[in-house]
Amino acid sequence: WTSYADKADWIFCLVRTDKTNKYQGISFLLFDMMTPGxxxxxxxxxxxxxxxxETFFDNVVVxxxxxxxxxxxxxxxxxxLLGHEREMISGAGGGDRLNAIGAVVARNGLEDPILRAELAQFDVDALAYACMGEKFLDEAKVGRxxxxxxxxxxxxxxxxxxxRHELLMAAGGATALEWxxxxxxxxxxxxxWLRTKANSIEGGTSEVMLNVVAKRILELPGA
Known part of the structure; x- marks a missing residue:
């Protein structure tokens, strides 16, 4: 898919420009969305x-x-660009959006001990994630x-x-299901909640992310 392609003025494509070089024979090409085709x-x-x-290119010449x-x-x-996109998408997991969970709990007077424990665990994980993000940012600033x-x-x-959204739906009860x-x-x-299902697909699937982490950070051997 192409995000907001129907509203964009320009789009970029990765096009094959050298068939003899599998890894380096790709060029980054800009297209005006008003280009015929x-x-x-x-x-x-x-x-x-x-x-x-969906974006279609029919006999397009640029x-x-x-x-x-x-x-x-x-x-x-x-x-x-992918690095920046993935950082942008990952920002949806924490930050001040955590307040939404607290607001739901306070409003509904949540009494389910299991759900309360899951909410507490989420808060802990979200704070740990925020700390990890700050660490990575500090390392990037000094070139590490x-x-x-x-x-x-x-x-x-x-x-x-x-x-987060699974918990919000659970805390909201039947009301949260109203369309x-x-x-x-x-x-x-x-x-x-339904929109978040795309989070683990867009910008690279979670499975791809885990493979990259395994190979390039943990340096695990390949299969």
């Missing part, structure tokens, strides 16, 4: 929203002056950051965000 089609998600689109970086070195640019660290925080942050009602602001809890 470029069309988009929104994809409706289970949350009811359509932030993603000038080679729109290549970013060096010819055949587009993957270098893409990896840099590991290039694979964004994969780690992306995995932890997105999985944490999914847990269209004033008291749920048009089904905001359930729609947000």
């Amino acid at each position: 470029v069309t988009t089609k929104p994809i409706k998600l289970i949350s009811g929203n359509s932030p993603f689109c 000038p080679k002056t729109q290549i970013v970086g060096e010819l055949n070195r587009g993957w270098d640019v893409a990896k840099y 950051g590991h290039p694979a660290q964004p994969n780690m925080i992306k995995y932890v942050g997105t999985e944490l965000n999914k847990r 269209d009602s004033e008291r749920t602001n048009g089904g905001s809890p359930s729609r947000s």
Whole structure:
């Protein structure tokens, strides 16, 4: 999918420009969305929203002056962007959004001891995640950051965000399941919960993130 392609003015593509070089024969090319042959089609998600689109390129021609970086070195640019994207996506797992859980508990007078324990564990894990993020940021500032660290925080942050919304749904009870009602602001809890399912797919799946962490950070042997 392509996020908000129907609203974008430009899009980038990784295109094969050298068939003889498997790893370096890719270039980072910019496309004006008004270029003839470029069309988009929104994809409706289970949350009811359509932030993603299919993007079609039919006999599209663009000038080679729109290549970013060096010819055949587009993957270098893409990896840099992926690192920033994964850091951005991982930010959904913590921060001041933790207040939402406390608000639900206070409003509903939650008495379930098991759920209360799960909420407490989530708070502990979220604080640990925030500390990890600060550590990585400090290391990056002094040039000691590991290039694979964004994969780690992306995995932890997105999985944490999914847990957060699972807990919010559990704490909200039957009311949280209402799809269209004033008291749920048009089904905001359930729609947000469904949206988090994409967190562990977009920007690289959780399985891919774990593979990268295993190989590049833990330096485990391959299968």
